[in-house]
Amino acid sequence: MRRITLFGATGSVGQSAIDLIARDDQAYNVVALTGGRNLERLAKDAVRLKADLAVTCYPECYDDLKALLSGTDVEVAAGPDAVAEAASRPVDWALSAIVGSAGLVPGLEALAHGTTLALANKESLVTAGPLLLGRAKAHGATVLPVDSEHSAVFQALVGEHMAAVERVIITASGGAFRDWPIEKLATATLAEASHHPNWNMGQRITIDSASMFNKAMELIETKEFFKVSPDMIEVLVHRESLIHAMVGFNDGALMAHVGPPDMRHAIGYALHWPERKELPVARLDLAQIGSLTFEAPDDARYPALGIAKRVMKEGGLTGAVFNAAKERALDGFIGGEIGFLDMSRVVAATLDKMSSADGLQNAAITLDNVLETDRLARIRAGEAISQLG
Numbered sequence: 001m002r003r004i005t006l007f008g009a010t011g012s013v014g015q016s017a018i019d020l021i022a023r024d025d026q027a028y029n030v031v032a033l034t035g036g037r038n039l040e041r042l043a044k045d046a047v048r049l050k051a052d053l054a055v056t057c058y059p060e061c062y063d064d065l066k067a068l069l070s071g072t073d074v075e076v077a078a079g080p081d082a083v084a085e086a087a088s089r090p091v092d093w094a095l096s097a098i099v100g101s102a103g104l105v106p107g108l109e110a111l112a113h114g115t116t117l118a119l120a121n122k123e124s125l126v127t128a129g130p131l132l133l134g135r136a137k138a139h140g141a142t143v144l145p146v147d148s149e150h151s152a153v154f155q156a157l158v159g160e161h162m163a164a165v166e167r168v169i170i171t172a173s174g175g176a177f178r179d180w181p182i183e184k185l186a187t188a189t190l191a192e193a194s195h196h197p198n199w200n201m202g203q204r205i206t207i208d209s210a211s212m213f214n215k216a217m218e219l220i221e222t223k224e225f226f227k228v229s230p231d232m233i234e235v236l237v238h239r240e241s242l243i244h245a246m247v248g249f250n251d252g253a254l255m256a257h258v259g260p261p262d263m264r265h266a267i268g269y270a271l272h273w274p275e276r277k278e279l280p281v282a283r284l285d286l287a288q289i290g291s292l293t294f295e296a297p298d299d300a301r302y303p304a305l306g307i308a309k310r311v312m313k314e315g316g317l318t319g320a321v322f323n324a325a326k327e328r329a330l331d332g333f334i335g336g337e338i339g340f341l342d343m344s345r346v347v348a349a350t351l352d353k354m355s356s357a358d359g360l361q362n363a364a365i366t367l368d369n370v371l372e373t374d375r376l377a378r379i380r381a382g383e384a385i386s387q388l389g
Contacts, residue, residue, distance in 0.1 A: 001029040005086060005115075007106050008097030010035035010042050012202050013120045013146065016263045017095050018045055020271060023280070025049060032086040034098070034106075037061060043068035053089070055082045057102065084109050093271065095146070096121040099204060100327055101320075101374055104128055108367065111141040118270035120146035122217040127320040128370045129224030143225075144270040149218050150225060151266035152245035152257030157226075160249070167248040168228055170218055171238035172297065173197060175210035178237065182301055188340040190333065197239075204330060211343055212297065213326055216308035220319055223312050230312035235305060237295045242284065260284060303344040310351065316361040317373045318351060324377035325350035325384075332385045342388050349384040350377055 004021070008014045014035070021028050032053040035042035039061055046054035046069065053075045056065050062078035069076055077085070080102065087094070087109035095118045096107045103121030110117050112135060119125070124132050136143050145151050149170040157165070176195050177185055193210045194203050208214035215235055222233050241261040246254045259265050260282040268279040299306055304326075311318045329346035332338040338346065354360060354377060363369055 001027060002093060003029045003031050003091040005032040005034075005089065005091045005094040005110070006030070006097065007034045007083065007087070007095060007103065008099065008121070009033040009045060010038040011097055011099060012205075013097040013263055013267065014095065015041075017097070017267045017271070018049065020264055020268055020279070022048065031089050031091050034083050034086055039065045039068055043074075046074045047072055053077065053086055055086050057083050057098075080105070088113065091115055093118065095267070095270075096124065097146070099202065101127055101323060104132070104370070105367070107132060108135050111135045111143070112139055114139050114141045116142040116144065118144045118146045118267070120267075122147065122214070122221055123323050125221040125224045126217050126323045127374065128365055128367070129221075129319070131365050131367065131370065133224070144273055145221075145225060146263075146266050146270050147218060147221065148244045148261075148263060148266045150221060150245070151269055152243075152259075153222065153226060153247055155257050155269065156245065156247040156255040160247075160255075162226070162228075164249045164251075165228065165232070165247060166250050167232050167234055168222055168226065169234045169236055169246040169248065169254075170215065170222060171236050171241070171243055171245060171294075172212060172215045173209065173241045174237045174239060174297075175212060176206070177210050177301075178239070182298075185301070186339055186341050190336075193333075193340060203334075207330060207333065208326075211304055211340065212302035213304040213330075213343070213347075215297075215302075216304040217323070217326075219305065219308040220312055220322070230309060233312075235297050237297050239293055240289070242289070242292060258284065304347070307344065307347055307351070314355065314361050317363045317365065317369060318355060318360050320370045320373040321351055321354050321360060321377040322347060324374040325381040328378045328381035329385070332381075337385050338388050342385075345388065346381050346384045349387075350381045353380050353384075 030049040030051040033051045034055040055077045059079040066076045087106035093116045094110045097120040101123045104124045107124050145154050193207045196206045243256050246256040248254050262281045311322045325347040329343040
């Protein structure tokens with residue numbers, strides 16, 4: 001049996017992974033499941049999958065989780081240190097689906113033990129790509145992309161040489177506000193930003209889709225994971241969300257990955273890699289679909305893309321600033337401190353302030369530096385929010 005751990009098991013990606021694993025539970029020994037405040041879901045899945053350990057990242061939730069798992073054989077723990085300890089337990093495959101920068105440390109810990117890491121945590125590559133991939137190389141571990149776009153690129157490159165690649169195109173649905181007049185975006189509400197036209201995802205990533213900050217993150221991820229120059233990476237708005245990415249080669253060919261908007265495809269590919277196995281996802285009827293549409297993103301509508309291009313150009317620890325400021329700005333929007341368009345203003349202002357003062361471009365990308373930069377950037381972003389308010 002393959003030993004596996006799921007970090008972020010209670011989120012949308014984690015739940016999609018559990019759906020696949022539960023269909024063939026005799027093939028897996030679930031070592032650990034981690035989650036947040038959805039304790040009933042975490043406890044239910046831990047029992048269902050016969051997990052050895054269930055961890056909530058919130059220390060104050062320990063007693064409640066312990067009570068829910070009373071009378072079972074499931075070990076219970078709580079807090080960030082407990083999540084990191086879970087990552088140190090030897091497994092063959094781990095899914096990193098924790099949302100936010102909190103996913104970095106357990107991912108690094110898992111790689112230190114030679115684990116194959118299926119990476120759905122965007123922040124790990126954005127904040128510390130060289131550190132994460134360097135850790136994998138040093139310990140003979142493998143990192144597999146689980147974002148649908150990067151899984152698509154990864155699959156399109158099977159059997160190909162990177163020297164022949166001219167461009168990488170990742171697609172975006174355009175999010176909830178793709179047809180709104182730009183002047184109306186300033187009045188967008190939290191409820192309106194929390195509805196995605198194509199995908200069923202958690203609130204935070206759905207809002208990031210509306211602002212295109214998720215695609216901005218994916219631009220940086222593409223640069224880090226596939227080691228391509230920023231000018232080779234393109235974004236296309238593709239409303240149908242059926243083509244997830246394309247790779248262009250030096251002979252003019254484009255390899256496109258086409259599939260339904262279902263995260264179980266990318267998760268399943270990583271789960272069974274290097275083989276392909278049957279997955280319970282829809283089979284597309286292209287005749288019924290009829291046509292696919294593409295358009296260039298509007299920079300005025302999606303300023304996050306321009307900020308990402310700046311981060312890719314400047315490098316160093318600017319990715320850590322970008323991510324921390326983005327997370328703090330998102331908290332500000334969800335909490336009603338700032339408006340929808342203010343999120344990009346907060347991120348840009350934080351980058352301006354920290355890049356000019358702290359020499360981030362040439363700083364070493366170590367875990368300590370990344371975590372300290374994250375801490376300072378959240379403070380600076382909070383100051384920017386206060387000024388806007």
